[in-house]
Amino acid sequence: LRNGYPEVIYCEGKSNEEIKGIVTNMLERGNNILATRAEEEVYHALEELTDDIEYYERSKIIVIQQEEVAETESEILVVTGGTSDIPVAQEAVITADMLGNTVKRLYDVGVAGIHRLLGNQDKLKEANIIIVVAGMEGALASVVSGLVDKPVIAVPTSVGYGAHFDGVASLLSMLNSCASGLGVVNIDNGFGAGYLASTINRQIEQARNN
Amino acid sequence: LRNGYPEVIYCEGKSNEEIKGIVTNMLERGNNILATRAEEEVYHALEELTDDIEYYERSKIIVIQQEEVAETESEILVVTGGTSDIPVAQEAVITADMLGNTVKRLYDVGVAGIHRLLGNQDKLKEANIIIVVAGMEGALASVVSGLVDKPVIAVPTSVGYGAHFDGVASLLSMLNSCASGLGVVNIDNGFGAGYLASTINRQIEQARNN
Amino acid sequence: LRNGYPEVIYCEGKSNEEIKGIVTNMLERGNNILATRAEEEVYHALEELTDDIEYYERSKIIVIQQEEVAETESEILVVTGGTSDIPVAQEAVITADMLGNTVKRLYDVGVAGIHRLLGNQDKLKEANIIIVVAGMEGALASVVSGLVDKPVIAVPTSVGYGAHFDGVASLLSMLNSCASGLGVVNIDNGFGAGYLASTINRQIEQARNN
Amino acid sequence: LRNGYPEVIYCEGKSNEEIKGIVTNMLERGNNILATRAEEEVYHALEELTDDIEYYERSKIIVIQQEEVAETESEILVVTGGTSDIPVAQEAVITADMLGNTVKRLYDVGVAGIHRLLGNQDKLKEANIIIVVAGMEGALASVVSGLVDKPVIAVPTSVGYGAHFDGVASLLSMLNSCASGLGVVNIDNGFGAGYLASTINRQIEQARNN
Amino acid sequence: LRNGYPEVIYCEGKSNEEIKGIVTNMLERGNNILATRAEEEVYHALEELTDDIEYYERSKIIVIQQEEVAETESEILVVTGGTSDIPVAQEAVITADMLGNTVKRLYDVGVAGIHRLLGNQDKLKEANIIIVVAGMEGALASVVSGLVDKPVIAVPTSVGYGAHFDGVASLLSMLNSCASGLGVVNIDNGFGAGYLASTINRQIEQARNN
Amino acid sequence: LRNGYPEVIYCEGKSNEEIKGIVTNMLERGNNILATRAEEEVYHALEELTDDIEYYERSKIIVIQQEEVAETESEILVVTGGTSDIPVAQEAVITADMLGNTVKRLYDVGVAGIHRLLGNQDKLKEANIIIVVAGMEGALASVVSGLVDKPVIAVPTSVGYGAHFDGVASLLSMLNSCASGLGVVNIDNGFGAGYLASTINRQIEQARNN
Amino acid sequence: LRNGYPEVIYCEGKSNEEIKGIVTNMLERGNNILATRAEEEVYHALEELTDDIEYYERSKIIVIQQEEVAETESEILVVTGGTSDIPVAQEAVITADMLGNTVKRLYDVGVAGIHRLLGNQDKLKEANIIIVVAGMEGALASVVSGLVDKPVIAVPTSVGYGAHFDGVASLLSMLNSCASGLGVVNIDNGFGAGYLASTINRQIEQARNN
Amino acid sequence: LRNGYPEVIYCEGKSNEEIKGIVTNMLERGNNILATRAEEEVYHALEELTDDIEYYERSKIIVIQQEEVAETESEILVVTGGTSDIPVAQEAVITADMLGNTVKRLYDVGVAGIHRLLGNQDKLKEANIIIVVAGMEGALASVVSGLVDKPVIAVPTSVGYGAHFDGVASLLSMLNSCASGLGVVNIDNGFGAGYLASTINRQIEQARNN
Numbered sequence A, B, C, D, E, F, G, H: 001l002r003n004g005y006p007e008v009i010y011c012e013g014k015s016n017e018e019i020k021g022i023v024t025n026m027l028e029r030g031n032n033i034l035a036t037r038a039e040e041e042v043y044h045a046l047e048e049l050t051d052d053i054e055y056y057e058r059s060k061i062i063v064i065q066q067e068e069v070a071e072t073e074s075e076i077l078v079v080t081g082g083t084s085d086i087p088v089a090q091e092a093v094i095t096a097d098m099l100g101n102t103v104k105r106l107y108d109v110g111v112a113g114i115h116r117l118l119g120n121q122d123k124l125k126e127a128n129i130i131i132v133v134a135g136m137e138g139a140l141a142s143v144v145s146g147l148v149d150k151p152v153i154a155v156p157t158s159v160g161y162g163a164h165f166d167g168v169a170s171l172l173s174m175l176n177s178c179a180s181g182l183g184v185v186n187i188d189n190g191f192g193a194g195y196l197a198s199t200i201n202r203q204i205e206q207a208r209n210n
């Protein structure tokens, strides 16, 4: 995060030694650290460097928290279609949380059973920014965006098979939503969604505090 | 329709002369005729052969009705997301109608304004078979299929632009629906949907009449 | 299956613990359970919960049957092109069976030796709904649909290589069939085909029983 | 715009008569109207209904303004890579403007001559939300997002040829940005970008006014 | 045809002047000439050069025959699925004919009505080489190849729409045929099929005459 | 090979038990057997059934020869671009050999060093049918076909990386050859090429023997 | 050309008025001007501004030459496969020429008749940099690059049909060349090839003159 | 390298025995050897043949140096966007080095933090040829090419995920660069970039030495 508070490492394609080198530098600067796409062996390598470390196995995220993080008044709500989308959703939740945001969750409210979503409209109303994480046909993003008039960030996931093409079906669905005002990030990019939501939330908080 | 009642001509790629030749033969056999993907000039060419002819300009369908058609007790309901999907929907409606089915319509109930669909659930309940015609992200098919436990036939349309790829986004969306029990036909293939619905309805009617 | 009888779990992307939690709830409700895309280790995890459990290894399906299932008078026939398509076909067979349908099989009648199919036309005639499961060029769906005037559900499989693109060749073939009245489901989606066939069959049975 | 202030019509695939019908209704409700993807003949058809009408030919937008629109304190900045991207950029500008936002422009600052962009960093700093509109390799979105820590909305355009595939190259580029916090909309979807920016801005203004 | 008897020009992308220049040279050498993908205006341009010229409008082929052509004993049979495939089939027929082959036709025997094909098996038996021209799902090539044990050349056509992708569906279908021994040429490439069949036939004739 | 002499099994997607069952039947009929795409464990399973068995590890082919095979007078020449294409080439060689053809080889004559190919033109001249097996850009097929006026069968291989897309680059190259008279088979489909060459050769031999 | 001598305008997507505005500015600076992708009406619009203007219709290039251009000692050779590739080749030739390079041509030496290329090896030897422009399967680039040990720039063209996908087949072929040392530019991008060759040539000339 | 100094083996798809055979021959000729895409076991197999061998594990390159290599006066600069791109960059560095070039490095200067690149413009200025290696959106190639007027060779890498499609996003980005004069090689093809740069450099050196 060249412009944000915690420092972020994207671990894919980096050797353990490279990652340890980067983290050692970061630890010296006293910052919080977020490492995404981290295999378990990366976690074990970093455990040698610090105790303030937590590993979220299914989301493959490592959090090293050295400082307290403030909490925003505005809320980011993270919604998923199914339970298989949760690892990606958690990437968004943890990212936004580490960046100082108040984050809520509403999981497993996919459109095959639309009444579960409709029964939770109060949660949608309370939120200032909504992140929708969905695989399969990704229809949830359109339905949520149709129900509210707020920024909605859509995260297509690779949950699906066959003509899903590892997330392409969800991605195209979200890019072509008939509901206005969706911003889409890359397939399975929970980090990007959490980060974008946070930049929005920072603008809101700054306006509130002026 | 090698196995059905009205005879069908798919006009794309055939010359006017070829089509006139085919229709002349069909007229002699006294059957009803359905010509799909027919440009206006095909209609004018066929007007010379018979007066019992109607042209549906936006759906590019020609109907030549020489005999009465019975009506089924069971109903086929054709639903669209937007008004731009109506030409394809009409191809389904006319096909099913010509094949002797009772057909109802529920147009412009896309998921961006889900309450319009929810306010029409009685129509979904009355139908025995539902055809959902939708472009953009095609989410309507999933939502409808989630609301009912009936055969749903999904018709992706080419309504959209950019990363819609002339209907691919809708097609993939429908093939990957998180709601069970969707049968999908080709992009813009209203005819195929109407025909499939009719084969289903015929099985229902035969069971009723035994 | 939010609207059907047995409850269904799609296992891909869920942890064993999550699946055990879901199944425990379902068992309490006394329902039959169908778990698709289940690796063998999921089966072993669920064995701890109940004895009424069966695992179909090549189709990766788990069946937990707590109640008797009725049988329909109408028949669903499941046809395959080759023997490699059988695991997907079995997903359809078991799904339809669990949903209370009478299901028949006609396997290995691909178009490279068309006479085997033609020698079995009586089976096609007896059926009310036909599911065709085929990989490679998927031509079987068109040929079957051309021989009958009944609902045909086409399931493309990923059986093939090279320019087959994991099922895309079969899928496109089926979507572009020159025979009218095919409803297509996702690649390898035996479950969806069995479910759709069952919703059709339920309409037929209801008409018969009125 | 089912949830916003001006009402919006997407004209592609609708007949002039359909559009006139819709606009007639809207005019009665006294709202402002935005019609996108409108060919010139649509404009001429609507001129018969009202005088308060303006047509932006290259962006294919019609604006019918019946009421005054407030202006936000926060700013949306719309940036383009080249002059060929301007029609899409204008769709974003007009949309955001009609929705009551203060909008600024920074055009023709593509990365082939990066110093023009770097010489305008004050404009980037003043803005609260940035929309980047770019075709070709779409690199501008990454560079801008790397320079600021604000919400950036990326609009890929179809400006390019050959392996650009009508905007796919720009779209993929933006979805894979190495700079965090980009929200992407469909190819050439200036409207969606303007609308999303406006929902963000509304949250900011609400916070300011509390 | 750098290695064959008639000389061949592929007209697409060449100006009329360029084509006239090439043909003038060829005429002097006294050879027969085949010009493919020729728009009508090319034909009119060449009419100025010679009277021994024929234009096949729907196949866009020009034939200039200056010498007699021998006829082979072995036969090439050209088969089509539908009537819309005939222009491509004719390109194959004329090419093979110009190259001195005996050519037969069997048109409109697609798999939707398989009995028409089965009723013509004697024609398949008499042929030495079969060219199958088919659009839509292209299943005819597999069925024909399964019925005979002879070289079968498959020509996918662009006849179709939606997920046909201008011939891709037929092409993939043919490349993935479950019947052995298909050689595939480019979409709509009747010329290539006729030429390949002719090189095969020449080998057969040479063996006969030794 | 439903219509040929040795019987052929395509092993991918079949269990060892299924394959053993099929082979047991075939052995009783006394035929030669060719099993393609066979993993080593299939070979070991079949070793239990017969001693007349050979396994070609890199081509994954099993040959069970129970009868003598005649040899044709005409020759099939199998050519490769590089050494990595040899496993696919061998699939063609063994297939054609088992079907009773005289087969020659010319390996590693790719176009990056065109003089090696040009130095072997006598081999091209002696052959009656040529199979070209090539990965990377697959240019060898065009060059060979330009040098001879004989049937050339092109086999694209998956040898390559990156934008090769597992053989797509070679496939497209061969389908678009500027040299006339190429018949293309599926990626890595040495079997299909050998089989097609054999059906051609059988026609040649029949003519010779009449 | 922000870094070169003549100034360059890419006309696609710009209005005539915009182009005239840009050219007016350039003319004042006294520079040479190159306008690519210019429709004839652009040419007529610019004729009003200056007499020193030439239009290359098939390459859609406008040249406005106000100053003399030096000539390099080193040579760029532009080679094409067919005559249909010449318009793209000319874009490269004119670009390199305007940038002060000595440019030679070798046209219509495609691999279907490899001897024409081999008979011109002296031209390949004299050149310092070679640009190969080819459509269809694009094999010429590999063959040329295999014959020389010099920088080769490959320009895929959109000349082809069917599975050529408007140049994709040529592009992939060139990216996957088995001959080392090819640099590829976008489909039909003669300008880019000419420009890249020129930057190389400038380095050569600078070395010579030191 | 049929035309260069060290001999090159592309190891993918070759057995250890084949590689050992090739290297044994090469060693006898006394040349330097470069083996790319070599798994560690290939290295161990070759260790048995010679001691003058080095293995670059992450780049999968083996270098066997038997002779001294000269150094050019002109410089090739290899630039990367991130640290994950380094293995590919090293393939380019080693290739160019083995071919006798002076090579410099500038790593991890991606556009998300453009100031790191801008702070190194002196390195860009000193170089005669620049190779840019980048994954994700590959924007770095455009930015670098915009800053200099020299030959720039762009190497897209497969570093990315989701809609990156294993390097396609970077590849398309580079092919569509708005900066003139980029030559692109295949995804992850560091070897090709190093080789092309070397052919350019040889032309420069020859001019210098004349």
Ligand SMILES: Nc1ncnc2c1ncn2[C@@H]1O[C@H](COP(=O)(O)O)[C@@H](O)[C@H]1O
Residues within 6 Å of the ligand: A001, A002, A008, A009, A010, A011, A036, A037, A189, A191, A192, D178, D179, D180, H082, H083, H084, H112
């Ligand atoms: N999961 C992720 N997906 C996409 N981008 C990420 C992800 N995690 C981190 N990043 C980005 O990668 C940058 C760090 O890249 P690097 O310097 O290679 O570790 C961060 O600043 C983020 O912009």
Ligand SMILES: Nc1ncnc2c1ncn2[C@@H]1O[C@H](COP(=O)(O)O)[C@@H](O)[C@H]1O
Residues within 6 Å of the ligand: B001, B002, B008, B009, B010, B036, B037, B189, B191, B192, C178, C179, C180, E082, E083, E112
């Ligand atoms: N719009 C359509 N889309 C797909 N198939 C169609 C359509 N209209 C007609 N058909 C099919 O085409 C057949 C007639 O084709 P033909 O005999 O070649 O004119 C009909 O029996 C239908 O199976």
Ligand SMILES: Nc1ncnc2c1ncn2[C@@H]1O[C@H](COP(=O)(O)O)[C@@H](O)[C@H]1O
Residues within 6 Å of the ligand: A082, A083, A084, A112, B178, B179, B180, C001, C002, C008, C009, C010, C011, C036, C037, C189, C190, C191, C192
């Ligand atoms: N093999 C399958 N393919 C596609 N959808 C399935 C499959 N198995 C189950 N489903 C669907 O997934 C739903 C269960 O999803 P979940 O709640 O995530 O377990 C079921 O109701 C079905 O609609």
Ligand SMILES: Nc1ncnc2c1ncn2[C@@H]1O[C@H](COP(=O)(O)O)[C@@H](O)[C@H]1O
Residues within 6 Å of the ligand: F082, F083, F084, F112, G178, G179, G180, H001, H002, H008, H009, H010, H011, H036, H037, H189, H190, H191, H192
């Ligand atoms: N990493 C690589 N990527 C692409 N081409 C390569 C690579 N390494 C070597 N080559 C090419 O492959 C040729 C050697 O191929 P081979 O004779 O099959 O070992 C060399 O002359 C190079 O042209």
Ligand SMILES: [Mg+2]
Residues within 6 Å of the ligand: A144, A145, A146, A147, A148, A149, A150, A179, A180, A181, D003
């Ligand atoms: Mg909304």
Ligand SMILES: [Mg+2]
Residues within 6 Å of the ligand: B144, B145, B146, B147, B148, B149, B150, B179, B180, B181, C003
């Ligand atoms: Mg349902």
Ligand SMILES: [Mg+2]
Residues within 6 Å of the ligand: B003, C144, C145, C146, C147, C148, C149, C150, C179, C180, C181
């Ligand atoms: Mg039928």
Ligand SMILES: [Mg+2]
Residues within 6 Å of the ligand: A003, D144, D145, D146, D147, D148, D149, D150, D179, D180, D181
């Ligand atoms: Mg930023």
Ligand SMILES: [Mg+2]
Residues within 6 Å of the ligand: E144, E145, E146, E147, E148, E149, E150, E179, E180, E181, F003
């Ligand atoms: Mg056969």
Ligand SMILES: [Mg+2]
Residues within 6 Å of the ligand: E003, F144, F145, F146, F147, F148, F149, F150, F179, F180, F181
């Ligand atoms: Mg030839």
Ligand SMILES: [Mg+2]
Residues within 6 Å of the ligand: G144, G145, G146, G147, G148, G149, G150, G179, G180, G181, H003
């Ligand atoms: Mg070379």
Ligand SMILES: [Mg+2]
Residues within 6 Å of the ligand: G003, H144, H145, H146, H147, H148, H149, H150, H179, H180, H181
């Ligand atoms: Mg430059």
